[in-house]
């Protein structure tokens with residue numbers, strides 16, 4: 001019997017161009033066809049399947065699961081199982097297990113790479129392989145911000161994807177570029193770093209090389225970093241709306257309103273959603289450890305295993321700062337991200353929250369008592 005769910009060879013190659021592979025195939029329920037989510041609406045998704053684009057309503061099961069935990073909601077980049085209801089009418093029956101995901105709030109990745117946590121997380125993008133962290137060599141009157149790179153690289157690791165730092169607008173900073181690249185490499189150990197000037201056509205091919213057919217990327221970075229310009233250059237066409245920098249303050253503006261899963265001509269995909277554009281710092285404690293692997297390594301030589309590198313005796317990290325081996329800026333950045341990560345965790349972890357409330361009550365009591373005892 002020929003079923004409507006058969007996918008021919010040309011369909012398979014179209015699917016693999018979208019990132020489909022054996023791992024996803026193994027998770028596909030019987031009697032369904034695979035598709036990738038290109039955009040989500042309330043209760044429905046625009047998807048790309050082997051035979052083209054479809055509009056698919058969420059099944060009752062998907063809606064129930066999402067009501068319980070929003071992480072179960074389909075998001076851009078998800079691979080999903082479609083069931084044919086009637087000629088041309090599909091239902092989105094299941095979200096296939098995500099390989100990577102950008103989650104905002106409340107949820108973190110467990111040791112097996114799955115998602116855990118009891119907070120109200122929201123998945124911003126899924127199954128992203130490469131995370132380009134775009135930072136302009138120079139932007140208005142500011143130089144590249146190493147702290148922002150560290151933050152976004154940590155976020156990239158946390159997603160499960162592979163970060164690649166792209167220093168954009170290299171043409172604006174010829175002189176300092178070698179030093180800058182060395183600083184960036186030190187700020188993101190184990191991460192590839194490239195300089196790009198789209199205006200001069202330099203470095204674009206190198207970055208393009210990370211996106212063969214079927215690989216999916218996001219580009220993170222501040223507004224005006226040149227993200228859209230870079231994607232358009234990689235595409236060889238205008239696939240993203242770029243913003244002319246406003247006269248006067250030299251800053252770009254958010255203008256991208258369009259499809260959210262972009263297939264580059266010649267292969268590779270780019271996810272660009274409003275959420276990904278606004279991504280800041282969410283749950284990222286693992287990511288912080290990884291981006292500060294050098295500090296982690298030094299910390300093994302601290303006298304106390306739980307050393308906070310904050311004036312404890314025998315602290316190898318402080319010693320490294322004093323001897324000049326570790327830039328002081330980097331330790332300051334570590335403090336800051338560590339605090340933020342702890343705060344994010346505290347905010348979303350009910351148990352920890354209760355414990356902190358208790359702690360604060362005790363502290364407040366102490367304060368009140370010491371105030372009372374004041375002469």
Ligand SMILES: Nc1nc2c(ncn2[C@@H]2O[C@H](COP(=O)(O)OP(=O)(O)OP(=O)(O)O)[C@@H](O)[C@H]2O)c(=O)[nH]1
Nearest residue numbers: 169197198199223224225226227228229243245253
């Ligand atoms: N000098 C120089 N300017 C660039 C380069 N690439 C991009 N720009 C300029 O930077 C400005 C912002 O570029 P966009 O690509 O719109 O930046 P974006 O990161 O997508 O910005 P948002 O959409 O606001 O997030 C534009 O005026 C670009 O022409 C480059 O290689 N060199």
Ligand SMILES: [Zn+2]
Nearest residue numbers: 302307309315
């Ligand atoms: Zn220490």
